[in-house]
Amino acid sequence: MALSPVFRQLVDKRVVLASASPRRQEILTNAGLRFEVVPSWFKETLEKSSFAAPYEYAVETAKQKALEVANRMHLKHLRTPDIVIGADTIVTIEEQILEKPVDKQDAYKMLSRLSGKEHSVFTGVAIVHCSCKDTQLETEVRDFYEETKVKFAELSEELLWDYIHSGEPMDKAGGYGIQALGGMLVEYVHGDFLNVVGFPLNHFCKKLSELYYPPPKHTIHHIKHDSIPSVETFEIPSDGECDSSDNTSCKGAKKPNNSGIIHPSGKCINGSGNCIMPVDSQNGVKENTTQFPPKLVQLLDGFKASKALFVSSKLKIFDLLKEKGAMTSVDIASRVKASVRGTERLLDACAALGLLEKTHQGYSNADLADLYLVSNSESSLHDFVLHCDERMWPLYTRLELAVREGTSQNHCPFGKKGEDLFQDFYYQSTEMKQHFMSAMDSIAKVTARDVASAFDLSQFRVVCDLGGCTGALAYELIEIYPEMKVTVFDLPDVISNISSFQPSRQNTAQISFSSGDFFKDNFPEAELYILSRVLHDWCEEKIHILLSKLSAVCKPGSALLVAETVLDEKRTSPARAVLQSLTMTEGKQRSNLEYQQLLEKYGFTNVQIKITGNLLDVILCFKKVSPY
Ligand code: SAM
Numbered sequence: 001m002a003l004s005p006v007f008r009q010l011v012d013k014r015v016v017l018a019s020a021s022p023r024r025q026e027i028l029t030n031a032g033l034r035f036e037v038v039p040s041w042f043k044e045t046l047e048k049s050s051f052a053a054p055y056e057y058a059v060e061t062a063k064q065k066a067l068e069v070a071n072r073m074h075l076k077h078l079r080t081p082d083i084v085i086g087a088d089t090i091v092t093i094e095e096q097i098l099e100k101p102v103d104k105q106d107a108y109k110m111l112s113r114l115s116g117k118e119h120s121v122f123t124g125v126a127i128v129h130c131s132c133k134d135t136q137l138e139t140e141v142r143d144f145y146e147e148t149k150v151k152f153a154e155l156s157e158e159l160l161w162d163y164i165h166s167g168e169p170m171d172k173a174g175g176y177g178i179q180a181l182g183g184m185l186v187e188y189v190h191g192d193f194l195n196v197v198g199f200p201l202n203h204f205c206k207k208l209s210e211l212y213y214p215p216p217k218h219t220i221h222h223i224k225h226d227s228i229p230s231v232e233t234f235e236i237p238s239d240g241e242c243d244s245s246d247n248t249s250c251k252g253a254k255k256p257n258n259s260g261i262i263h264p265s266g267k268c269i270n271g272s273g274n275c276i277m278p279v280d281s282q283n284g285v286k287e288n289t290t291q292f293p294p295k296l297v298q299l300l301d302g303f304k305a306s307k308a309l310f311v312s313s314k315l316k317i318f319d320l321l322k323e324k325g326a327m328t329s330v331d332i333a334s335r336v337k338a339s340v341r342g343t344e345r346l347l348d349a350c351a352a353l354g355l356l357e358k359t360h361q362g363y364s365n366a367d368l369a370d371l372y373l374v375s376n377s378e379s380s381l382h383d384f385v386l387h388c389d390e391r392m393w394p395l396y397t398r399l400e401l402a403v404r405e406g407t408s409q410n411h412c413p414f415g416k417k418g419e420d421l422f423q424d425f426y427y428q429s430t431e432m433k434q435h436f437m438s439a440m441d442s443i444a445k446v447t448a449r450d451v452a453s454a455f456d457l458s459q460f461r462v463v464c465d466l467g468g469c470t471g472a473l474a475y476e477l478i479e480i481y482p483e484m485k486v487t488v489f490d491l492p493d494v495i496s497n498i499s500s501f502q503p504s505r506q507n508t509a510q511i512s513f514s515s516g517d518f519f520k521d522n523f524p525e526a527e528l529y530i531l532s533r534v535l536h537d538w539c540e541e542k543i544h545i546l547l548s549k550l551s552a553v554c555k556p557g558s559a560l561l562v563a564e565t566v567l568d569e570k571r572t573s574p575a576r577a578v579l580q581s582l583t584m585t586e587g588k589q590r591s592n593l594e595y596q597q598l599l600e601k602y603g604f605t606n607v608q609i610k611i612t613g614n615l616l617d618v619i620l621c622f623k624k625v626s627p628y
Contacts, residue, residue: 006208007033011294013082016613018069023179023198024087031201034295036574038073038613040065040086054092055145058124061088063143066128073613074130074137086126089198091174093119098174107164110175111185115155119174121148121196125204127211132367144207146200148191150178155185308349309373310389313382317350318365318373326361372446379446387439395583402583409583421537421586426493433493434500437470441501444472444532447616451532451563452476454610454618457484460559464489464526466518466546467534470501471511473563478510485510487524491517519545523553532563533616535598537587547602554623560604566617567591576615595619 010033017028020039028035042065051057066086074080091098093113101107126143155163168182169175176182178189178196194201312318315336321327327335333343347363350356355369365374375382395402398409410421426433451473457463458481465474468488477486488498488511495515502508514524519542523529529550535543550560565577569591572578577589590598596607604621611617 006205006212007031008294009208009212010034010083012298014080016069016073016081016084018066018084018086020611021087021198023177027194027197027199027201028085031205035085036081036613037611038069038084039611040068041072042068044088048097054090054095054097054120055122055124055147057097058088058090058122059126059143059145060124062086062124063126063128063141066126067139067141069613070128070130070139071137074132080130080132080137082130084128084130085204086128087123087199089121089123089173089195091119091121093117100171100173101169101175104164107169107175108160111152111155111160111163111169114152114174114176114185115160116152118149118151121150121174122146123195123198123200125200125207127204127207135367135371142207142211144203146192146195146203148189148193148195148200150189150196151187152185153187159185304349305353306388306393308346308353309355309385310393312346312350312355313373313385314389315346316375317347318355318369318382319375321356321363321365322370322374322377326359326364328362332363381442381446383435383438384442387435390435391439392583399582408586422491423493426491433497437494437497437501441470441472443615444469445476447563447614448473448476450612450614451561451616451618452480454612455561455608455620457481457528457561460526460528461485462526463487463528463530464524465530465532466523466550467531469494470498471513472501473530473532474511475503475508478507482510485512487511487526488513489516489518489524491515518549523549525553527555527558528561529554529559530561530563532561535562535587536564536584536589539586542586543598547598551602551604551623554603556623556625559620559622560599562595562599562619562621563616564595564619565589565615566595566609566611566619569593 015033015035016038017025017035018038018040019025020037025037042061044061046057046060046064048054048057051060063086065088066084069086070081070084073084091114098110098113101110122145124143124145126141129140129142131138163169163176163181163185166181168177168180172182176185178186178193189196192200192202195203315338317332317336320332320335329344329347330340332347333340336343347356348358350369351358351363355366355373356363357366371377371379372381373385374380395409402409408421410424426436457477460481461483463474463477463484463486465471465477465486465488467490468474468486469490471486471488474486474488478484488495490513492515495513498513516522518534531546534546538546554560565574565580567573567577567589571589571591581589592609595609599607599619599621603624605624607619607621609617609619
């Protein structure tokens with residue numbers, strides 16, 4: 001298929017779909033695009049009358065949705081995506097835009113207006129390319145729209161009401177969904193059917209082809225020489241960047257003599273000896289049909305990349321380069337007391353992974369390393385990286401046994417001392433406890449803003465963060481809600497050790513620490529309780545104890561905020577949470593519905609879930625008011 005190479009170009013990119021629409025997600029997933037979903041918080045409130053044509057409204061809304069997500073991910077989640085896709089679908093009849101119906105009467109008005117007539121469905125799409133220069137987000141937007149004409153049959157009152165009562169019209173622009181029951185209303189469709197479903201896939205692929213495969217200046221046949229796409233080959237070549245019509249000779253692309261030999265047969269043998277057959281594609285570029293699947297390359301090499309990150313963090317290479325600026329491999333090797341040969345290989349690996357930059361002056365930190373890997377940076381994940389190496393890596397090396405036996409392997413690498421995982425961490429040694437707390441603190445600092453701001457919590461003055469560890473979330477909460485008082489409740493071993501984690505420049509009078517065991521001891525009184533990254537750790541019996549206690553102590557109207565990664569209903573996404581489950585045998589990750597049912601079972605109601613797109617999603621629910 002001619003368009004699929006475009007998606008392969010994106011395989012190493014962080015692609016984000018700024019839409020919660022399951023239909024758009026399905027269209028793009030079925031087409032083979034790999035992406036994350038971060039629903040946009042942009043309110044669709046643009047003034048329609050200020051646009052000369054309805055499609056301009058859809059394009060602008062799509063653009064604003066994508067830009068909101070790009071900015072939020074860059075600022076709040078400190079993760080800059082490479083590409084954000086925004087889309088907005090509208091239905092128009094006689095130049096008037098039909099929104100989603102507000103109630104059944106509204107749906108009736110809309111559908112009777114469409115009955116027997118032709119209308120237009122427009123989807124505006126924005127493709128936002130993001131880059132980060134000196135920590136500033138830079139964006140380049142490409143947008144387009146697609147129009148499809150749809151004619152409805154004459155609809156009888158009975159059919160109309162049957163359809164409305166099915167409930168399908170309520171969340172759909174124009175009051176119908178063509179892919180399901182609404183298909184019965186349609187006499188004909190002129191144009192892209194998927195555009196009516198919510199995403200003009202064909203036009204989107206063409207647009208990407210224009211971006212990634214600009215038409216060659218001269219029509220010559222050429223060969224792609226590298227079977228494994230690398231990040232650099234995916235630069236969008238601007239006009240001046242190509243020195244010939246050959247896409248592969250653009251800036252950053254691999255040169256044939258580096259990685260492959262062209263045989264007289266026209267076949268290319270790449271550096272690893274794989275034979276790659278060139279075939280003609282639409283625009284005359286020869287493509288590989290026998291590519292080593294990039295997805296598999298990524299999976300196979302994942303562990304090598306992780307370990308390169310762990311070792312360079314352990315050797316504090318990022319700290320050294322932050323302090324000294326660019327250094328040669330010889331100087332770095334001498335400072336970290338390691339062999340020159342080994343250090344050079346590690347540095348090159350870090351450069352290949354985008355953690356370091358390599359120039360003629362030597363190696364220096366990439367922005368990503370400066371921001372997150374330097375141990376004393378504000379958003380440092382250094383201690384979490386070490387935690388992954390010291391605590392997680394040994395567990396994953398025992399994964400086969402964990403799968404075969406269905407048991408936790410925690411006791412094997414670390415030995416069992418306490419009643420549970422946390423006691424094992426804390427009883428091992430003071431150093432190990434400190435490392436664990438530092439790891440929790442570093443990850444909580446990066447997620448705290450999202451958790452604290454996912455809902456408006458200003459109505460709660462007295463808050464208790466159960467298992468709140470070093471208080472990272474509590475400090476964020478009082479930044480946002482200056483009236484709030486927060487008690488951090490955790491095991492005595494943790495509370496006795498929190499002094500080194502207090503931020504120096506913050507008024508901490510509103511925060512208190514209280515020690516205890518949340519399974520056994522009374523909780524401090526509060527209007528809002530928080531369980532952040534706690535529930536997934538425990539078995540059903542322990543959760544029953546914890547939630548029963550919470551349910552008993554919460555007064556009607558008081559609330560519980562849960563921060564966890566929420567799985568999709570298929571339990572296969574997000575991959576990070578699913579992979580984390582592999583070593584959990586006691587606890588488990590839960591889906592949206594599972595959290596809702598769990599919380600309702602313990603007397604909580606009005607369960608609202610916010611998928612943040614960051615590591616943690618947030619759930620807010622309220623203690624039911626008793627009917628008596
Ligand atoms: N809430 C923090 C966050 O989101 O980063 C820390 C999460 S950490 C995975 C779990 C926390 O629960 C640890 O701080 C641990 O000490 C605490 N914890 C474990 N068992 C506990 C218990 N029985 N009573 C109180 N706290 C406990």
